[in-house]
Amino acid sequence: MPKPGSHNLALKFQQVVDSSPAAAALLCQGQCYDFRTLNALANRFARWLAAQGVTQGSIVCLELPKLVETYALAVACLKIGAPYSFLDPAAPIDRARLMIDRCQPTIIISTRDGAGNRVVLASDADRQNLLEAIEAFDDANLRETEQITGADPAYVMFTSGSTGEPKGAVIPHQGVLHLVEWAADDLGIGPGDRLTNVNPIFFDNSVFDIYAALLNGASVVALDALKGRPPAELIAEITASECTFFFAVPTLFMFLDSMNLLRPDKLPSVRRFMFGGEGFPLARLRRFHETFSGRAELINCYGPTETSCICSSLVITGSTLETAEGFVSLGRLNPGFSHRVLNEDLQPVAIGDVGELWLGGPCVGLGYLNNPEETTWRFRQDPLVKGYRSTLYRTGDLVVQDPRTGQFRFRGRADNQVKLRGYRVELEEIDHALESMPGVVRALAVVIHDANGSRRLLAAYAGSRLEDADLLAHCRHLPAYMVPGRFVWLDNIPTNANGKADRRAVAALIEQSQTMARSPRSADKPVAA
The missing domain is CATH 2.30.38.10 (Luciferase; Domain 3)
Incomplete structure (x- = not known):
């Protein structure tokens, strides 16, 4: 439970600043910022935001990459009770507009031009001008921070859910305070730890990265796993920063493993790995566990965006891997x-x-x-x-x-439960069946309509290219109505902006391949599953 005197996130942060002002708080773009410096910057930003018309309850949109200003602005919003929303600066304009329309923000701080009350940080010169502007403001803690309650909103995190339309979950201070206390009490996170912030800042896993670190006296290390960046470069940066805790989606860990980078000699400082946001195929998890056995702890976590990031966890042991299930327990x-x-x-x-x-x-x-x-x-x-x-x-x-x-x-x-020929089918069960086959790295089942309007069950997979007959034989333990009618090999299973395997993108790829093989008039239409 949250400790007395820390009824909101900003007060909790200020307690840490008071206890260890010179300790490293944020490592970002080659610079190290201690708690005193980050707090002073946040206080100046808080007063600057107030001068821009931001009041308690106002929404602030931060459409920024991982800059020191980004983290300081988030803390500034907490200090004045203005819920912030991190938005993807690389998101398509139409999607970004939908999220901004939902937020109706008082101010948008962004790397790109657009409508609304917007401060643009598109260059180093823009950043320097903003930093010079806030120098006019006091860097002492704000009195109004005391008035923010645990039930007040802290941030808005967008999630697509089953429909694909962005929905902004409003999360209260008290929810994140519980997350922070759990990180300290159950995971042992505290001073001396350095947590990776590899997760996209607009993805809810980053809530753990940032606040489990900063509010427990640990450091957060701002990192990017961008497409096109050499993965060895990311691993080298994690090692150079002496990160002790590495949290990411399973897809990233499996990719690093496929590149022969998920090894103790490559990540010598990491003592705990945590993964969540999607299932970790059991065969790949066993390999991960065996590789780091006796060297680092593996933790499976689960939690919807709408419940303050994480609500359950399980430490992986040899016995937890002794299961015929597709995934380990959620704990x-x-x-x-x-x-x-x-x-x-x-x-x-x-x-x-x-x-x-x-x-x-x-x-x-x-x-x-x-x-x-x-x-x-x-x-x-x-x-x-x-x-x-x-x-x-x-x-x-x-x-x-x-x-x-x-x-x-x-x-x-529940929204991946489809009905085929009168039977209820769980698409994840088919995923699990295929992923248990040697050579298959990742698999996703989808349902599409064929040219005649009939619903067809297909499966895409990545890894070794296998014979359809072998894949079919491997699926024989499934009921006949759950056996895919076609198997599609892909170089890689597509992922969304958060790094998770993307079932809709797989359906679209299959539909596109079928469209190319026949006249456009009879093109299949993918079914969102």
Whole structure:
């Protein structure tokens, strides 16, 4: 639980500054900034934002790469109670406009021109001009920071969800404070640690990177794993920065492994690896575990954006890998979370049966920004509580709880559950089946409409190019209606901006290949799954 006197994130940060002002807080673009310096910069930015008309409750959009100004501006927003939203500066203009329209921000600080009250930081000269402008403001802590409560919004994080339309989850201070305390108490993060911020800053995994570090007296190391950047360069930077904790999506770890870079001699300072955001295929995870056994700890974590980043975790051991499941367990829920596992009729399922996970507690977000329809659908009154308000977030994740350990196992997405020939099919189960075959690195099943309008089940895979007959034989343990009718080999499974495997992009690639093989009139249309 959050400690007394730290009822908001800014006060928690100031406590760390007071206790270790000269300790390294941020390593960014070859520079090291201590806590005193970062705090002073944030205080100046906070007063500058106020001079631009930003007040408590105003939205500030930060459409910036990983600069010291970016991190300082986020802390500045926390200090004056103005929720910030990190936006991808490389996102398509139309998508960026949708997110900005949702935010209705008081100010946008961006690397690119556009509409609205916008400060552009497109060059070193722009950055220098801004830094000179804020020199006129006091760098002492602000009195108004005391007035911000744990229930007030801290930031807005956009997530596509199942529809592909960006939704801005509004997350309160108290949710991140619980995350920070869990990082300290369960993961042991504290002074002396250096956490990678490889995750995109506009992706919710970065919330852990930044605040589990800064608010526990550790350092955050700003890194980029951009497409086109030599992966060896990223690994060398992690090692040179002496990072002790490396958090990323499984896709990145598997890519580094395929490049022979995920090895103890390449990452000698890393003592703990954590992964989340998508499943880690079991065969690849076993290899990862064997490679670092006795040298570093591996942690599987789970948590929707809407519940303050992480809600459960599991330390990987030899025994956790002894399973016939496609993925390891999600572990048990962290302190501060309540839950229900409900069926389609919103009734509890028996322990051991599959149902949708609903989450409650102070880490649950405040809804979607300016999106009442989606808020009403996802942030719901606990159907088993009638006498008072009790809000739960329905995750859309299907799980089963182990009656012996209380741990949860993932059973797919409710929105990835499709119906074929009258049967309900979990696409993730097909993914798992293919990924258990030697030579397959990654696989995603998709459903498309063929030229006649019929629904067809196909699967794309990356890794060694295999014979269709061998793939078909490997899938024979699946029910006949779950066996893909076609297998498509790809050099690489496409990923989205957050680095996760992208099922929609796979469907689009398959559809495109089929369009090229026949007249445009009869082109298949991909089904979002």
